Amino acid sequence: MSMDEIYQQLKIKLHDVVPDFELKYKAELAHEINQLKKEKNAVILGHNYMEPALFHSIPDYTGDSLELSRQAAETDKDIIVFCGVRFMAETAKILSPGKTVLLPAKEAGCSLAASITAEDVRNLKKQFPGVPVVTYVNTYADVKAETDICCTSSNASAVVESLNADTVIFLPDEYLAKNVAKETSKHIIFPSKNGIGKFNNDMDYQLIGWHGRCEVHEKFTVEDIENIRAQFPDVAILAHPECSPEVVEASDYSASTSAMIKYVEQSSAPRYLLLTECSMGDNIAAANPDKELLRLCSVRCPHMNEITLEDTLDSLKYNQYVIDVPEEIRVKAARAVERMITIG
Numbered sequence: 242m243s244m245d246e247i248y249q250q251l252k253i254k255l256h257d258v259v260p261d262f263e264l265k266y267k268a269e270l271a272h273e274i275n276q277l278k279k280e281k282n283a284v285i286l287g288h289n290y291m292e293p294a295l296f297h298s299i300p301d302y303t304g305d306s307l308e309l310s311r312q313a314a315e316t317d318k319d320i321i322v323f324c325g326v327r328f329m330a331e332t333a334k335i336l337s338p339g340k341t342v343l344l345p346a347k348e349a350g351c352s353l354a355a356s357i358t359a360e361d362v363r364n365l366k367k368q369f370p371g372v373p374v375v376t377y378v379n380t381y382a383d384v385k386a387e388t389d390i391c392c393t394s395s396n397a398s399a400v401v402e403s404l405n406a407d408t409v410i411f412l413p414d415e416y417l418a419k420n421v422a423k424e425t426s427k428h429i430i431f432p433s434k435n436g437i438g439k440f441n442n443d444m445d446y447q448l449i450g451w452h453g454r455c456e457v458h459e460k461f462t463v464e465d466i467e468n469i470r471a472q473f474p475d476v477a478i479l480a481h482p483e484c485s486p487e488v489v490e491a492s493d494y495s496a497s498t499s500a501m502i503k504y505v506e507q508s509s510a511p512r513y514l515l516l517t518e519c520s521m522g523d524n525i526a527a528a529n530p531d532k533e534l535l536r537l538c539s540v541r542c543p544h545m546n547e548i549t550l551e552d553t554l555d556s557l558k559y560n561q562y563v564i565d566v567p568e569e570i571r572v573k574a575a576r577a578v579e580r581m582i583t584i585g
C-alpha cells in the first residue's frame with residue numbers, strides 16, 4: 242500500500258479523532274514501517290489498546306492478548322514486533338521460542354504484572370499446599386512458571402471450574418478474582434503478603450486472591466455510571482472484568498476487550514459507553530462508523546501509551562528491544578499458557 246493509500250484509509254477511519262496534519266505524518270511513518278516489515282520478514286501484532294493511527298495502519302493482526310499470542314505461536318515470520326506491553330511480548334516469546342520477539346518501548350509495563358513476583362507465588366503455595374494456582378496472563382514469565390494454568394478475562398471462570406478443585410489460588414487481579422468468585426458462586430479470601438497461618442481449614446473459602454489492580458480499570462466508579470445513565474438513559478454500558486464488581490454489576494455487559502468489540506458490532510443499542518482503556522473506544526468507533534460511541538473516556542493506560550509509531554519504526558530498524566525468557570522459566574510458563582489455550 243502506498244503512503245497516500247495509507248493516508249486515505251486513516252482519513253476515512255479517523256478524521257474525527259486525529260487532526261489531518263498528524264494523519265499525514267503518521268501515514269509516512271506507517272509506510273516506512275510496512276516496507277521494513279516486509280524486508281525483515283516481520284509480523285506486527287497490535288493490541289486493542291494501541292493508539293488509533295497505529296492500530297489502523299501497521300498491525301498484521303489486532304486483538305486481545307490471547308488472540309495475539311495465538312497468532313505469535315502460528316506465524317512463520319522471523320521477527321514478531323509486539324505493539325503491546327512487556328508481559329504480552331513475553332507470552333509471545335514463551336509460545337514462539339525460535340523467533341525474535343521485539344517490544345518497541347522498553348518501559349511498557351503493567352500495574353497488574355508488577356503487583357506480584359514469583360517469590361510471592363512460592364510463598365502462597367507454601368501457605369496453601371496442594372492448592373492449584375491460576376494466574377491471569379497479565380503477569381511476567383517467572384510468575385507464570387510458578388503456576389498450574391493461566392487464564393484471560395474471557396475464560397477466567399471456565400479455567401477455575403475446569404480444575405474441579407475445592408480451593409483455587411487466583412492471581413493477581415483483585416477485581417477479576419472477585420468477579421470470578423461471584424460468577425462461580427465461590428467465597429474468596431485475600432491473604433496478606435506475609436500472613437502465614439491467618440487462615441485455617443474451618444474457614445469457608447474456595448478462592449484465594451491477591452491485591453493486584455489494573456490502574457486503568459480501577460478508576461471507573463458506580464457514580465460514573467449513574468451520571469451517564471442520568472444523561473443518556475438508553476446507553477448500553479460495557480465494563481471490562483478488571484473493573485470493580487460494583488461497576489460490573491451496574492453495567493449492562495462485562496467481557497474481554499475482543500468480546501466487547503463483538504458486542505458493539507452485533508447489537509443495536511442507540512449508543513454505547515465502554516468502561517475500558519480510551520484508545521479502544523476510539524478504535525471501535527473508527528471501525529463502526531454507524532454506531533454511536535460516547536467519547537467520555539479519559540483513562541489512557543500509560544504503559545500502552547509508551548508504544549508509538551516512531552518507536553515501532555526504531556524497533557524494526559535497530560532490532561530493539563529483544564525479549565528473552567530463560568529456557569527453564571519458559572518451559573514451565575509454556576505449560577501453563579498452553580494448558581489455558583486448550584480450554585479456549
Ligand code: SF4
Pocket residue numbers: 326350351352353354379455456457458518542543544545
Ligand atoms: S490497561 Fe491495565 S492491565 Fe492493561 S496494560 Fe495497562 S495497566 Fe496493565
